[in-house]
Amino acid sequence: MSNQQWPAEWRAWAEEVQATFPNATSSLMPFLHRVRSQQGWLTPEALDAAAELLGMTRQHVDSVVSFYTLFRTEPTGARTIHVCRGLSCMMAGADTLMENLEHHLGIAEGQTTSDGAVTLLEAECLAACDLAPACQVNLVYRGPVAPDAFRELLEMPVEEPPALARRAEQSGAQGAKGVADRE
Amino acid sequence: MSSARPDRHYLLRQRDVPDIHQLEVYRAHGGYEALKQALEANQPDQLVELAKASGLRGRGGAGFPTGMKWSFLPKDGRARVLVINADEGEPGTFKDRELIEGNPHQLIEGMIITCFAIRAPESYVYVRGEFLHGYERLTAAIREAEAAGILGAEVMGHPFAHRMFVYRGAGAYICGEETALLESLEGKRGNPRSKPPFPAVAGLYGRPTVVNNVETIMNLPPLVLKGADWYRQWGTEKSPGLKVMSVSGHVNRPGNYEVPLDWTLAELIEAAGGVRTGHQVKAVIPGGSSMPCMPASQLDTPIDYESLVEAGSMLGSGGCIVMDDSTCIVRAVARVVRFYRNESCGKCTPCREGTYWLTDIMDRLERGDGEMRDLDMLLDVSDNINGKAFCPLGDAAVGFLVSAIKHFRGEFQEHITGQRCPLGARQYDTAIH
Amino acid sequence: MIQLSIDGREISVPEGTMVVDAAAKLGIEIPVYCYHQALGPLGACRICLVEIEKMPKLQTACTTAVREGMVVHTGGPAVEKGRQGILEFLLINHPLDCPVCDKGGECFLQDYSFWYGSGKNRFEESKIQRQKDYPVSDYILLDQERCVLCQRCIRFLGEYVGEEQLMLEGRGVHTVVSTVEGQPAHSPYAGNVIDLCPVGALLSEPYHFKARPWNIEREETVCSVCPVGCASLVTGRDGHPVRLEGRPQPDLDDYGFLCDHGRFTYDFVNHPARLEQAFLDGKPASASAAVAAVGERLARVVEKSGGGAVAVLTGAVHTVEEEWALAQFARESIGTSRLAVLKPVAGDLPLPLLGTYADLAAATGVLLLGADPYEAVPVMHLKLRAARRAHPVAVWGLGDRVLTRSTLPGEDFVAEPGQVAARLGVVLGGEALDGRWAELRRGLLETERLVVLWDGADPAAAALLAALAGQRGERPTAVLPTHGPRNWLGAVRAGISAEHAAAARILEDAAEGRLEALILLAADPLRDFPDGDLAARALERVPAVYFAGWFAPEPRHALSAMLPTAAWAEVTGTYANMEGRLQVAHGAAAAPGQARPVRSLVTALARAMGHPLRLPDFDPFQDQDGDRIARPAKQPAESAGAPARPALPPGEWRVLTGDMVAVSHPPSEIAERTREPLPLRLHPHDADELGLGAPGGLIEVAQGERRFVAGARRDARIPAGRVFIPRGLADVPANRLDHGAGVKIALADPVREEVAAP
Ligand SMILES: Cc1cc2nc3c(=O)[nH]c(=O)nc-3n(C[C@H](O)[C@H](O)[C@H](O)COP(=O)(O)O)c2cc1C
Numbered sequence A: 001m002s003n004q005q006w007p008a009e010w011r012a013w014a015e016e017v018q019a020t021f022p023n024a025t026s027s028l029m030p031f032l033h034r035v036r037s038q039q040g041w042l043t044p045e046a047l048d049a050a051a052e053l054l055g056m057t058r059q060h061v062d063s064v065v066s067f068y069t070l071f072r073t074e075p076t077g078a079r080t081i082h083v084c085r086g087l088s089c090m091m092a093g094a095d096t097l098m099e100n101l102e103h104h105l106g107i108a109e110g111q112t113t114s115d116g117a118v119t120l121l122e123a124e125c126l127a128a129c130d131l132a133p134a135c136q137v138n139l140v141y142r143g144p145v146a147p148d149a150f151r152e153l154l155e156m157p158v159e160e161p162p163a164l165a166r167r168a169e170q171s172g173a174q175g176a177k178g179v180a181d182r183e
Numbered sequence B: 001m002s003s004a005r006p007d008r009h010y011l012l013r014q015r016d017v018p019d020i021h022q023l024e025v026y027r028a029h030g031g032y033e034a035l036k037q038a039l040e041a042n043q044p045d046q047l048v049e050l051a052k053a054s055g056l057r058g059r060g061g062a063g064f065p066t067g068m069k070w071s072f073l074p075k076d077g078r079a080r081v082l083v084i085n086a087d088e089g090e091p092g093t094f095k096d097r098e099l100i101e102g103n104p105h106q107l108i109e110g111m112i113i114t115c116f117a118i119r120a121p122e123s124y125v126y127v128r129g130e131f132l133h134g135y136e137r138l139t140a141a142i143r144e145a146e147a148a149g150i151l152g153a154e155v156m157g158h159p160f161a162h163r164m165f166v167y168r169g170a171g172a173y174i175c176g177e178e179t180a181l182l183e184s185l186e187g188k189r190g191n192p193r194s195k196p197p198f199p200a201v202a203g204l205y206g207r208p209t210v211v212n213n214v215e216t217i218m219n220l221p222p223l224v225l226k227g228a229d230w231y232r233q234w235g236t237e238k239s240p241g242l243k244v245m246s247v248s249g250h251v252n253r254p255g256n257y258e259v260p261l262d263w264t265l266a267e268l269i270e271a272a273g274g275v276r277t278g279h280q281v282k283a284v285i286p287g288g289s290s291m292p293c294m295p296a297s298q299l300d301t302p303i304d305y306e307s308l309v310e311a312g313s314m315l316g317s318g319g320c321i322v323m324d325d326s327t328c329i330v331r332a333v334a335r336v337v338r339f340y341r342n343e344s345c346g347k348c349t350p351c352r353e354g355t356y357w358l359t360d361i362m363d364r365l366e367r368g369d370g371e372m373r374d375l376d377m378l379l380d381v382s383d384n385i386n387g388k389a390f391c392p393l394g395d396a397a398v399g400f401l402v403s404a405i406k407h408f409r410g411e412f413q414e415h416i417t418g419q420r421c422p423l424g425a426r427q428y429d430t431a432i433h
Numbered sequence C: 001m002i003q004l005s006i007d008g009r010e011i012s013v014p015e016g017t018m019v020v021d022a023a024a025k026l027g028i029e030i031p032v033y034c035y036h037q038a039l040g041p042l043g044a045c046r047i048c049l050v051e052i053e054k055m056p057k058l059q060t061a062c063t064t065a066v067r068e069g070m071v072v073h074t075g076g077p078a079v080e081k082g083r084q085g086i087l088e089f090l091l092i093n094h095p096l097d098c099p100v101c102d103k104g105g106e107c108f109l110q111d112y113s114f115w116y117g118s119g120k121n122r123f124e125e126s127k128i129q130r131q132k133d134y135p136v137s138d139y140i141l142l143d144q145e146r147c148v149l150c151q152r153c154i155r156f157l158g159e160y161v162g163e164e165q166l167m168l169e170g171r172g173v174h175t176v177v178s179t180v181e182g183q184p185a186h187s188p189y190a191g192n193v194i195d196l197c198p199v200g201a202l203l204s205e206p207y208h209f210k211a212r213p214w215n216i217e218r219e220e221t222v223c224s225v226c227p228v229g230c231a232s233l234v235t236g237r238d239g240h241p242v243r244l245e246g247r248p249q250p251d252l253d254d255y256g257f258l259c260d261h262g263r264f265t266y267d268f269v270n271h272p273a274r275l276e277q278a279f280l281d282g283k284p285a286s287a288s289a290a291v292a293a294v295g296e297r298l299a300r301v302v303e304k305s306g307g308g309a310v311a312v313l314t315g316a317v318h319t320v321e322e323e324w325a326l327a328q329f330a331r332e333s334i335g336t337s338r339l340a341v342l343k344p345v346a347g348d349l350p351l352p353l354l355g356t357y358a359d360l361a362a363a364t365g366v367l368l369l370g371a372d373p374y375e376a377v378p379v380m381h382l383k384l385r386a387a388r389r390a391h392p393v394a395v396w397g398l399g400d401r402v403l404t405r406s407t408l409p410g411e412d413f414v415a416e417p418g419q420v421a422a423r424l425g426v427v428l429g430g431e432a433l434d435g436r437w438a439e440l441r442r443g444l445l446e447t448e449r450l451v452v453l454w455d456g457a458d459p460a461a462a463a464l465l466a467a468l469a470g471q472r473g474e475r476p477t478a479v480l481p482t483h484g485p486r487n488w489l490g491a492v493r494a495g496i497s498a499e500h501a502a503a504a505r506i507l508e509d510a511a512e513g514r515l516e517a518l519i520l521l522a523a524d525p526l527r528d529f530p531d532g533d534l535a536a537r538a539l540e541r542v543p544a545v546y547f548a549g550w551f552a553p554e555p556r557h558a559l560s561a562m563l564p565t566a567a568w569a570e571v572t573g574t575y576a577n578m579e580g581r582l583q584v585a586h587g588a589a590a591a592p593g594q595a596r597p598v599r600s601l602v603t604a605l606a607r608a609m610g611h612p613l614r615l616p617d618f619d620p621f622q623d624q625d626g627d628r629i630a631r632p633a634k635q636p637a638e639s640a641g642a643p644a645r646p647a648l649p650p651g652e653w654r655v656l657t658g659d660m661v662a663v664s665h666p667p668s669e670i671a672e673r674t675r676e677p678l679p680l681r682l683h684p685h686d687a688d689e690l691g692l693g694a695p696g697g698l699i700e701v702a703q704g705e706r707r708f709v710a711g712a713r714r715d716a717r718i719p720a721g722r723v724f725i726p727r728g729l730a731d732v733p734a735n736r737l738d739h740g741a742g743v744k745i746a747l748a749d750p751v752r753e754e755v756a757a758p
């Protein structure tokens, strides 16, 4: 596997996250976040790359990835809609909102439309109960979304995943960098 | 009697000062003055004393006295770490999200003051993965602070050097539990760790570590500027000060409210616009879904830590969920139990299997397929989880359920005898907005 | 020491002891699933709940350290309800298939449910369906539905072994144990998870559905595959061994871990190549006819030329009692003193230095002198890691290749081939050592408790080890010999010389025509004697070779007779392991065909010779050092320092050799799955230059007219310009190649390969 040619940007990210956090093990999740926001999900190649570029076992990478809901290992649409199913959102109509979306998109929760445009997911309490029923579209909050106003979730402009990645890169987990440069 | 509401916000300052997330604006309104003062006084131990004197308690859920927590760090010369818990995921709680999005510099200032007090050269903020906006705001604010010489090899000209890191979670409520958070921050699965050793002794990367909530630490700048007595003008002897309460559910103006800790639930609900006209409060969960609910008859309970415990619940993280009389309590419980099933880390048996079983039983009850003996079984299964799980998530999973059966047993029974919801199906679908 | 009370009984235990272990000391069993002493506390399963006074909640006995004055109750209504609750939870998603589960009758879930279970089933909902019969290694099947997520398997492989090959996947109730797709567990220690699994989730594939607890015999034994001699249990069914399991020995702090080479080789006793039938002059014969003929021929030789014309070499794989019987036969019936152990290495361990596994556990420094424990004596590698988990241990490798590895990091010192001892001599001499070597010297001399794992290859090292011990003065020095044969120290106990010179003299005598008959007890000089050419000359010259044993050596036509003997698991007897500890192994299977125990074979031979042999009772333990063989007292230290030998001329390939149990274990149809297909090793650069694919392929090793072909693998631990050939490899006999020069390596030419195949 070690002769694999990973995309140059993955290599760069791996180096960057490794330089960012004082302890090497902490570089895994920031790296995965970047790849995730670039591609929307984590391909097997991405998991291999994480293991190899960060010096971890694939077992460790897979085990960690499988623990966190935002790290998806299935193809994921360009627009990921999270509908909060928390208690307050449920009380505000989240169930109907979800049903309406499922009907309209012709997919069930957890699925992606056949054109790969939209992935519909439920979320546990998004910590936005003041916006109930709250949603996120590519992690951008939207709410309250009245159950019959679901179309706004499909229409609101989203940045494409690659753009998200670029943004994360600019503002990304570089906490230490500025300091390190001066030291 | 309840204290008067302060004339301004001390934590939710973005409500009073637009754009306070920008360094320039924050500074123009007294930002980083407290830090400057603390550094000039150069007496870290005094800051710990100040925190103790103020009676400030942790806002992450457990309410542990903050100054005391800091003084548990062993004095063995090892480099210490401050970790800020911004993983906010407790259903009903949404204050930390607003705080880091709206007022990130106050968090940074509070963190540097805290780190100066406990002599920590590094600090970390563990931000919930879903808080993309908050993460970006905070990262940008740190960048500004670095550029302005507030963070780095020197802090505002003081030789105290400090590095601050922001780390994103990736969707796991359990990572709010402090030891699971540390595991996650070390790049692992968020399974809680055994205590002892406590984080104060061996936390992040084995170093002595303090874990504090976002809101807790944001209290520091005003405290340093105004002193412990000022802080104690609100609240009670044991629960002094202001608390950001997240009010949601069937109130007219859901949102965060920064209120004195001696207010009652009724006053809080009133502040949030009260319940919908024509409806009565049925039950309130005062501190996030991990806490037992209270019936309407207990609404004059003050929200301080002690009074709520006495009333059979807890302040927790201050996520106050208000349910009016249209609420099917069985459905609410079913929803909450499912949350804990979905968020159980899976490490320990009672939590992993127990929440699965409870969810199945609750679903059956809600469908109208329950039997009378299910109620005692629910309580018995809850008892087999409660106090037996590895971490407090197990207890949290049954708090609402057990209290709901206690206060609303009749409604559970009606679901069984009537084989359906007495309030009619899906009554929540009428959005209140 | 901490004083506490458990169930009203006082006990005092060292600080840091967990309540569960303190209770065990009192004979109070607290149920556990996730806890295992080797792995330490986890606190996941919660079955070990106990009540501790002054604590509001029940506590887990496995994670709670004892405290002064603690009052613990391991029973009572609260505890019982707590445990019942946990068991009920564990059974929610656990299939109720005990009747068809291999673990039925040996399962902790079944046992504890029986103790605590309420008997009634309140769970009416549906169970989660998961993968069953999921192969997680060549030998292991995982049933995810039966798993109780105790994580023992994951923690054992990941933390204890350091080979993270199993993992937890998913979260919450959807958590499962699994492997990365396409990457099954391949650790040679993986089989231990079968023993560690407290339920029937991880099962031995070779044992799957082979037996039920009530139709088996489970006897205490020791593994027969390498000199570590791991304590184990052999399961016999219908006269065949069908399973080998680890056997913990708490008083020796041994958790009973095995390696897969040992665990899955038990079927060698039923291998098609096993000698079950007597042969005389190449033809099958009845056992009695063969014995009579051999006896008569031996008698004739003795009569004509005296007992000294007969020599006996033993491969030392039989029990001490049998080796002793052989020795009696040689001395009494034949009247020869030409009797020796055939060892694959030329070095002789100074017995006074023989160390123990306890020495290793307490070591502060370990020198791997030519030995690669992971490949040669795998469980020693685990023991070393375990020592390191407990306290810091410095590890140095000194050999002709790198001996440390990622799971056993240390400092490596690589010598030129044939110069390992010379290098040690230079280090001990202490003159003009540069940086690293000087540190090695300081480490070796100053570490508090030194253990040397020695492969015995370089005879010159023996005196140097004695010198090292002398230079270290009061600081203890112990040596553990990693070479075979399996029971060579048992043969020593039986009074047979294991000195290289003794075996060499016999073969020289044979080669020079001074012998008229050679008896081989499970010995294969051609394969195992370090100087293969001498062995070949000896076998050509000696007029008669009589073989008795389990697997007859090639070429068989050179053997005048072959007599089958009973093997491990078919006799009850004693073995000595590499620390010289005598271990009793019980029989659990029947010897096949005409095979019979050595003791009865030699008495029959003696009778046929006309000199009936009276074998008195023999107790291997008598007059020994407890259960260890008696060792001579320490001799005064010899002075250090052997001169460095001149370097060999560069350019040619040099042959390195060493023990590799994956190659040397007896033929086994089960373990065939993991027999190393690419046993030769080359540095990756050399492999690239040859054009060898990844991870390896066939190469040809040639010397003069002789060519051999075998699989080779890339291995950065082998220095460039060398080829590593494990000892005893049939395809490429390292003992018949000139180790110095003249060896050539090329990519195997498929056409020539056919011609060259033996
Ligand atoms: C299941 C669980 C979830 C938790 N979630 C959070 C959380 O999201 N945010 C938080 O600050 N504390 C949370 N806590 C509490 C933390 O463990 C810890 O007590 C807190 O961060 C300490 O900070 P404080 O002393 O400032 O309150 C949680 C605890 C548990 C058991």
Ligand code: SF4
Pocket: C146, C147, C148, C149, C150, C151, C152, C153, C154, C177, C196, C197, C198, C199, C201, C202
């Ligand atoms: S497979 Fe067995 S040993 Fe491994 S975690 Fe599951 S129950 Fe435990």
Ligand code: FES
Pocket: A084, A085, A086, A087, A088, A089, A090, A125, A126, A127, A128, A129, A130, A132, A134, B091, B092, B093
């Ligand atoms: S319940 Fe939906 S954000 Fe809280």
